[in-house]
Amino acid sequence: MCELLAMSANTPTDLCFSFTGLTRRGGDTGPHRDGWGVAFYEGKGVRAFHESGASASSRIAEVVQTHPIKSEVAICHIRQANVGSICLANTHPFIRELWGQYWTFAHNGQLEGFRAEPGFYEPVGDTDSEQVFCDLLNRMRAQGQRSDSLEGLSERLVKLSEGYARRGVFNLLLSNGDWLFTFCTTKMASITRRAPFGPARLKDADVIVDFEAETTANDIVSVIVTEPLTTDERWELYQPGEWRLWRKGEVMASGVVGVPDYPRPPTD
Template sequence: MCELLAMSANVPTDIVFSFTGLAERGGVTGPHVDGWGITFYEGKGNRTFKDACPSSKSHIADLIKSYPIKSEIVVSHIRQANRGCVSLVNTHPFTRELWGRYWTYAHNGQLSDYKGKFTVSRFQPVGDTDSELAFCWILESVVNHFGEQEPENMQPVFDYIAKLADEIRELGVFNMLLSNGIDLMAYCTNNLCHITRRAPFGKATLIDTDVVIDFSQETTPNDVVTVIATRPLTNNENWVVLSPGDWKLFRKGELVLG
């Protein structure tokens, strides 16, 4: 099992508060001691911080907690290895370029009997996880279906990816985060929830460590910020829990599909 965290916002927003809660699950309040990673989009560019060390003990995680990188889309993952050895190459999120955009993906869950299903050649996994192979298969299927140029309307692309995710879900647990730097998709098998924060902003209290934030001090009245997580990160807000097979698409913090 692993824990996922993502954010979609209409203004560059830092994720220090949520990441602080998540990082505790990497070895303090949770068993996810096999590395972690986080991708920040800034415009079309992105950067990923990864470490094979537990997030609660990582120097790089300390940097993320202390240095507020502002981003419109974030995808993050902390890992407890089930398939694949513990190493940097198997640490999520994974990124590939497609249609002149960086696509970033993280997976929580475990798949079985998948090797015959995921035939790939153009997008090949570098590590040996079921997760990365499934990501490569999704992108390869998308290219085979839609061609080499980005469609003007992306809705059919995400509808198609959701159908692929339905197929993957037949092989096991497949909770997925996926972004192309504009849209953020969340697909649920069993554990995924989200919250959209907007004015009037209030206070929130982290479940995993003793931190309270007053979002009204950190935001402007027009900010819209959606956070997606495996389990709720705060104990005084109403998180929307997704059902098996549910998927959502967010853009600039707002729900646009699903």
């Protein structure tokens, strides 16, 4: 399996604190040592870092932990391979251009034997996740329009996600740099930090941050993960079948759809 992390903020914000916590789970406090990747949007552009090794011992991950890259949307993934070999081509997040925007996708779960309907987008690697991403993009392109409202768009994404979730565990992060769509079948949680800010302590590293000192009073920064990253904050758990569409740190729309009752992982 793997773990996911995303951020949605109303001002360019770095991900150093959360990224430090998550990447420890890539071979140190967790077993997700089969690759890691992170994508940061800057305006319409996106820059990504990918490696097929363990994040906990990566020099490049260390730079990303300590070098503040400021972004309003970021998506991160650490991998423990199940489907697909351990290689760069299989390392999330995956990125493709649709309608002149870079779409970024990271997935936790497994959709055994899933194959994308033939279409324009094709997987490069051999994971079920990339198959789903290509399928989703092919369907969005065929059924959707670039001029769709945020409401129309999320309706489509929910419908597609509901379908994928019938095929297997489908915890999803998806963004075009403007909005961030999240879907939970078994595990997802979020936290929204806004004034008054307080301190927070990572679960996986001996790191405390005082957000008060790092932010302004207007900042709204939300973090979405498959497993909470801090021990002293209150994370909002998603229900199975719950989706939330984030923009500028806030939930713009949300809902719950029916999904099969997959075993949920134990939490500590």
